[in-house]
Amino acid sequence: xxxxxxxxxxxxxxxxxxxxxxxxxxxxxxxxxxxxxxxxxxxxxxxxxxxxxxxxxxxxxxxxxxxxxxxxxxxxxxxxxxxxxxxxxxxxxxxxxxxxxxxxxxxxxxxxxxxxxxxxxxxxxxxxxxxxxxxxxxxxxxxxxxxxxxxxxxxxxxxxxxxxxxxxxxxxxxxxxxxxxxxxxxxxxxxxxxxxxxxxxxxxxxxxxxxxxxxxxxxxxxxxxxxxxxxxxxxxxxxxxxxxxxxxxxxxxxxxxxxxxxxxxxxxxxxxxxxxxxxxxxxxxxxxxxxxxxxxxxxxxxxxxxxxxxxxxxxxxxxxxxxxxxxxxxxxxxxxxxxxxxxxxxxxxxxxxxxxxxxxxxxxxxxxxxxxxxxxxxxxxxxxxxxxxxxxxxxxxxxxxxxxxxxxxxxxxxxxxxxxxxxxxxxxxxxxxxxxxxxxxxxxxxxxxxxxxxxxxxxxxxxxxxxxxxxxxxxxxxxxxxxxxxxxxxxxxxxxxxxxxxxxxxxxxxxxxxxxxxxxxxxxxxxxxxxxxxxxxxxxxxxxxxxxxxxxxxxxxxxxxxxxxxxxxxxxxxxxxxxxxxxxxxxxxxxxxxx
Numbered sequence: 001x002x003x004x005x006x007x008x009x010x011x012x013x014x015x016x017x018x019x020x021x022x023x024x025x026x027x028x029x030x031x032x033x034x035x036x037x038x039x040x041x042x043x044x045x046x047x048x049x050x051x052x053x054x055x056x057x058x059x060x061x062x063x064x065x066x067x068x069x070x071x072x073x074x075x076x077x078x079x080x081x082x083x084x085x086x087x088x089x090x091x092x093x094x095x096x097x098x099x100x101x102x103x104x105x106x107x108x109x110x111x112x113x114x115x116x117x118x119x120x121x122x123x124x125x126x127x128x129x130x131x132x133x134x135x136x137x138x139x140x141x142x143x144x145x146x147x148x149x150x151x152x153x154x155x156x157x158x159x160x161x162x163x164x165x166x167x168x169x170x171x172x173x174x175x176x177x178x179x180x181x182x183x184x185x186x187x188x189x190x191x192x193x194x195x196x197x198x199x200x201x202x203x204x205x206x207x208x209x210x211x212x213x214x215x216x217x218x219x220x221x222x223x224x225x226x227x228x229x230x231x232x233x234x235x236x237x238x239x240x241x242x243x244x245x246x247x248x249x250x251x252x253x254x255x256x257x258x259x260x261x262x263x264x265x266x267x268x269x270x271x272x273x274x275x276x277x278x279x280x281x282x283x284x285x286x287x288x289x290x291x292x293x294x295x296x297x298x299x300x301x302x303x304x305x306x307x308x309x310x311x312x313x314x315x316x317x318x319x320x321x322x323x324x325x326x327x328x329x330x331x332x333x334x335x336x337x338x339x340x341x342x343x344x345x346x347x348x349x350x351x352x353x354x355x356x357x358x359x360x361x362x363x364x365x366x367x368x369x370x371x372x373x374x375x376x377x378x379x380x381x382x383x384x385x386x387x388x389x390x391x392x393x394x395x396x397x398x399x400x401x402x403x404x405x406x407x408x409x410x411x412x413x414x415x416x417x418x419x420x421x422x423x424x425x426x427x428x429x430x431x432x433x434x435x436x437x438x439x440x441x442x443x444x445x446x447x448x449x450x451x452x453x454x455x456x457x458x459x460x461x462x463x464x465x466x467x468x469x470x471x472x473x474x475x476x477x478x479x480x481x482x483x484x485x486x487x488x489x490x491x492x493x494x495x496x497x498x499x500x501x502x503x504x505x506x507x508x509x510x511x512x513x514x515x516x517x518x519x520x521x522x523x524x525x526x527x528x529x530x531x532x533x534x535x536x537x538x539x540x541x542x543x544x545x546x547x548x549x550x551x552x553x554x555x556x557x558x559x560x561x562x563x564x565x566x567x568x569x570x571x572x573x574x575x576x577x578x579x580x581x582x583x584x585x586x587x588x589x590x591x592x593x594x595x
Contacts (some may be wrong), residue, residue: 014154027159030149031166031201035208037149038142038170042209043216045119045134045141046175052127053294069129070287073345074279076128080121081275081349088117093346095140095353096441099164099190102147109151110164114144118351125350129286129293131341135175136353142171146205162198165190166205174209176222178410181403182206188400189441223297225304225412229381231420238380242369243392243424247431249335249365250396253358254432254440256339264347271349278348285341289334290314292341296360303367303386304412324375331368335361354397354440362393387412388420395425396432399439404428470544470565470574476501477531479508483519484526486511486534497575499564500535505571507564509535538564544573551576 118137146167150160165186173182291299291311342357366389370382395404404425476499496513539558542565562577
């Protein structure tokens, strides 16, 4: 009875809202609340991580570098893995890929538990030293907040998608204090089209989250950067070199992450084995290379402020000496091993993203390149290169040069380095494009043909489904049917194509009316010919699991107007005509353009 009353009250509220608040005003109002809640989630996650780290440092470590740093990461992975496995009971890894999938399928539905589950699991993972970032989980949290708020108010799919973008923009704005980067991120990484109806809500959400973050944590940028070496136009060639190096490092990051994740998926199956393999690998790496512990933002701060020696001093390897070449080799190894540490964290059952690792590797890459140049006598700023390198790695890994440029400028207040930021970000992006057409986030969906892009033709094909253009009204005939019986079937049919199937329903060929028109009116031949003698092989055979892009490529290659479709067992399931695809394409294109 109580539930019924609540339902009735809720229905009355929805009716009141529809009558008194226009759709446009509601979207603007919702964008404010989505931004506010995303900022709150970002603040809670950051505080949760810092609280765990404070407990560990004050009650167990007590300011000394001990064997506990081998234990902490494994403990964090174990707790996070058990939480996800027994409480959440759902896969919450690869958060931004999940958002891309929700957007690409035009469903815009993200599960309610994502509004809190990623905060808890990633907080535990990173707080105990997991070598991943908190940004992707908080972006998924913000997107889930936007999706579920829109769903609760019974808004349409178009508005739900916009609220997902608002949640993501608010999450970036809130966690980084970077409102412009929050807006640009939704356009570049989530691939949402910029229209007059979308830009205002996205800005409201991003700015709102940033303002709340300022109120809670102060107006200082995330990284304090003191410029000691101003940008000189004559150093652009060296920034071009850095851009190429960042692009190649981005390629390594992308392919190594993808390959190691695949290895974990194929060879480490049970939850216990994952925890053991991931935890032991991460613990060992963190113990030998302390900068791999946690997000690594303290290491970034040291690099951009000219004190890299502090990160090397805490390592057991510092006992072998602290010469310049030793420090350089040490940081090169960190670049190579950060990917392993990140994959070990997530593969072992932890939860985190690649935002922080890409920033971390970018800063280290910039420092190493500058140190090598200085060893060669070129005299460049290691701090500037470390700062600009972050934009280069982010641009390459995420295929998002604008996000990299604006995020690093807002993170550090390094606006005076805008030209180097642009040069390195663009060159890095162009370099990785030669090898990888998709970002690490989008790669998994692109391989399945489920990725929505800014290319309108490709996006429309992504939204179309083969089942929607499948024609099943064609009459099938067996291969041993006589011509006389076939003529009677033709007389009852309105189509001029007849799939030929055996007794198990497998496709043997097709029979075209034009091919038998010259003999079908000669009764003396009715018992002489069978369907098997008259049928032909189709120009190509489609599978029912093919994407529409693959289907259209097949039509283009063969020049056919009709092609049969079979399942995995080669059983006939229907026929697709090019005219039916064109009609469906036109309908989806009209809807897509209106949105």
